[in-house]
Amino acid sequence: MFVLNHDAQLPLYAQLYRQIKERILTGKLTANSRLPSVRGLAAELSTSRNTVESSYLELFAEGYLYSKPRSGYFVSALDHDAGPAACADRPPGPSLPKAPLRYRYDFHPARLDPKSFPMTLWRRCFLDSLRESAIELAHYGDPQGDSGLRSQIRSYLERSRGVLCEQEQIVVCSGLQQSLDIVARLLKDAHSVLAVESPGYFLPRSVFRNQSFEVAPIPVGAQGLDLDALKRSHATMAYVTPSHQFPLGCVMPVANRLKLIEWAESGAKFILEDDYDSELRYHGKPIPSLQGLRPGGNIIYLGSFSKILSPALRISYLVLPRSLPPAYRGFFRDYVCTVSLLEQRTIAKFMEQGHWDRHVRRMRTIYKHKHDALLLAIDRHFGEEATVLGQGAGLHVVLQLSPRFGSEAQLIERARNQGINLFPFSVTAAEGEPDSSRFLLGFGGMSGDELEQAVALLFKTWSR
Numbered sequence: 001m002f003v004l005n006h007d008a009q010l011p012l013y014a015q016l017y018r019q020i021k022e023r024i025l026t027g028k029l030t031a032n033s034r035l036p037s038v039r040g041l042a043a044e045l046s047t048s049r050n051t052v053e054s055s056y057l058e059l060f061a062e063g064y065l066y067s068k069p070r071s072g073y074f075v076s077a078l079d080h081d082a083g084p085a086a087c088a089d090r091p092p093g094p095s096l097p098k099a100p101l102r103y104r105y106d107f108h109p110a111r112l113d114p115k116s117f118p119m120t121l122w123r124r125c126f127l128d129s130l131r132e133s134a135i136e137l138a139h140y141g142d143p144q145g146d147s148g149l150r151s152q153i154r155s156y157l158e159r160s161r162g163v164l165c166e167q168e169q170i171v172v173c174s175g176l177q178q179s180l181d182i183v184a185r186l187l188k189d190a191h192s193v194l195a196v197e198s199p200g201y202f203l204p205r206s207v208f209r210n211q212s213f214e215v216a217p218i219p220v221g222a223q224g225l226d227l228d229a230l231k232r233s234h235a236t237m238a239y240v241t242p243s244h245q246f247p248l249g250c251v252m253p254v255a256n257r258l259k260l261i262e263w264a265e266s267g268a269k270f271i272l273e274d275d276y277d278s279e280l281r282y283h284g285k286p287i288p289s290l291q292g293l294r295p296g297g298n299i300i301y302l303g304s305f306s307k308i309l310s311p312a313l314r315i316s317y318l319v320l321p322r323s324l325p326p327a328y329r330g331f332f333r334d335y336v337c338t339v340s341l342l343e344q345r346t347i348a349k350f351m352e353q354g355h356w357d358r359h360v361r362r363m364r365t366i367y368k369h370k371h372d373a374l375l376l377a378i379d380r381h382f383g384e385e386a387t388v389l390g391q392g393a394g395l396h397v398v399l400q401l402s403p404r405f406g407s408e409a410q411l412i413e414r415a416r417n418q419g420i421n422l423f424p425f426s427v428t429a430a431e432g433e434p435d436s437s438r439f440l441l442g443f444g445g446m447s448g449d450e451l452e453q454a455v456a457l458l459f460k461t462w463s464r
């Protein structure tokens with residue numbers, strides 16, 4: 001059975017989670033078999049019910065388990081052949097309204113908490129880096145990014161996101177736009193069609209179209225990308241946000257992740273995994289990456305510092321699959337790194353000294369508070385007239401309004417007249433009629449009180 005080590009550093013629930021997950025992935029726990037009851041297993045392991053419940057909930061959230069009312073938890077059916085090797089065109093869409101810099105209330109989904117940038121620590125790390133980099137400041141630096149930073153990113157990704165890679169696979173970039181641009185240039189000789197999520201993030205559509213790719217919109221359901229539609233498309237590359245779908249917030253269950261990996265392996269196709277805000281999950285632990293399920297597969301992993309630290313720093317990274325670094329170095333042999341060495345070294349120091357992990361935990365607590373305040377305010381003011389989608393993670397939720405309120409353009413205009421910035425959901429639609437009864441409500445930039453006031457004003461303005 002399962003063994004829990006009370007002296008280990010890993011929390012008990014995480015130990016249990018790992019052991020059950022390993023047995024599911026290796027087929028030792030078979031599909032549809034019932035897991036012991038929470039109470040039964042807790043008694044058997046002499047541990048608390050909380051421990052067992054937390055591990056079950058985590059496995060449930062990732063799709064390893066499903067539940068039946070009053071019957072308990074069961075093992076999901078996975079395609080084991082696709083499992084990890086023994087564990088080891090429509091015209092461009094509407095452009096975004098240019099927002100004035102200051103609104104009274106700003107619901108833009110990319111806003112961060114303005115008071116939480118770690119100024120003092122950052123200044124200290126920056127000044128130390130400056131002092132220590134006299135020689136390097138006279139050079140161009142490593143074209144793939146500072147090796148100290150890549151080493152920190154590698155170990156962070158391994159311990160927190162389950163991404164397994166070598167430092168040589170990591171490229172430091174100045175944002176997702178550049179990461180995607182690199183991928184498009186690198187792969188465009190052999191690939192011409194990129195599948196994107198619809199609704200989904202607009203940037204990949206734009207970057208790949210600008211590189212003469214055809215973009216194939218694939219619908220998104222409650223379990224993420226529609227894999228049958230993907231298979232029917234001509235795409236040989238797929239951009240996905242599996243751990244927190246943008247914008248709807250769903251998690252791609254592990255069975256679908258394995259099928260997606262199988263799709264990629266059926267003919268040298270590539271998955272572009274955008275893991276942009278997966279640190280921010282407010283119940284249970286973050287969903288592990290897709291890359292970690294098949295570290296040797298054709299998965300290009302894209303990460304960013306924009307959600308936890310600052311979007312203005314413009315620092316991101318990509319992890320190339322093991323097969324690509326030689327081609328990358330050949331293709332970009334004359335290019336230099338676009339991110340400032342001092343900024344790179346500052347982040348590396350920040351991570352090395354343990355500030356990053358503490359900062360992630362701090363930001364998770366701050367954003368959970370804001371997230372809860374927003375949900376409470378929506379419930380208080382909109383009640384039955386709105387539904388919230390995609391709650392529990394990230395920096396935004398989707399507000400689904402009752403149709404009586406009016407069209408997206410009118411509602412945005414009326415809100416703007418009251419000093420409220422809203423982000424149109426329609427820009428996330430890659431094709432078809434955009435759903436005008438939905439809005440992205442970002443909560444990162446406002447305090448709990450401001451969120452309450454903003455939602456109250458929104459309801460009042462729209463109800464007139």
Ligand SMILES: Cc1ncc(COP(=O)(O)O)c(C=O)c1O
Nearest residue numbers: 110175176201246276304306316
């Ligand atoms: C889906 C998604 N991916 C990635 C990013 C991060 O992009 P960048 O690293 O360029 O700031 C964002 C930012 O809003 C996003 O919404």
